[in-house]
Amino acid sequence: xxxxxxxxxxxxxxxxxxxxxxxxxxxxxxxxxxxxxxxxxxxxxxxxxxxxxxxxxxxxxxxxxxxxxxxxxxxxxxxxxxxxxxxxxxxxxxxxxxxxxxxxxxxxxxxxxxxxxxxxxxxxxxxxxxxxxxxxxxxxxxxx
Numbered sequence: 597x598x599x600x601x602x603x604x605x606x607x608x609x610x611x612x613x614x615x616x617x618x619x620x621x622x623x624x625x626x627x628x629x630x631x632x633x634x635x636x637x638x639x640x641x642x643x644x645x646x647x648x649x650x651x652x653x654x655x656x657x658x659x660x661x662x663x664x665x666x667x668x669x670x671x672x673x674x675x676x677x678x679x680x681x682x683x684x685x686x687x688x689x690x691x692x693x694x695x696x697x698x699x700x701x702x703x704x705x706x707x708x709x710x711x712x713x714x715x716x717x718x719x720x721x722x723x724x725x726x727x728x729x730x731x732x733x734x735x736x737x738x739x740x
Contacts, residue, residue, distance in 0.1 A: 650736045652695035698735035699728045
């Protein structure tokens with residue numbers, strides 16, 4: 597436990613030393629990651645089609661979820677095409693969810709908690725809405 601606390605202090609130290617642009621007041625909060633737009637998030641998910649390593653921001657994850665929902669609704673009435681599109685979007689959806697869990701410091705295997713009815717869904721939604729760890733973690737560098 598003590599070793600973990602030392603590592604956490606080591607990662608948080610640069611943010612405690614940060615100053616604003618004029619060099620006057622230190623920041624009181626950790627700087628936020630730059631917002632990712634809808635098109636950037638979709639491009640990022642398709643370019644990292646089956647990449648289960650690294651991190652994904654909240655914006656990337658939620659924009660992908662919106663894109664998936666829209667595409668599924670549009671194609672669900674076309675029997676064979678809808679099935680193929682859903683199958684093609686399964687892997688990037690799983691990968692972005694996995695990377696989103698990494699962004700919070702959790703192993704990607706926690707994705708499967710959503711298989712537990714009700715309680716698992718609640719945990720998954722809360723975790724997907726949680727802010728990123730504001731420092732580099734074992735899954736990659738901080739994206740902000």
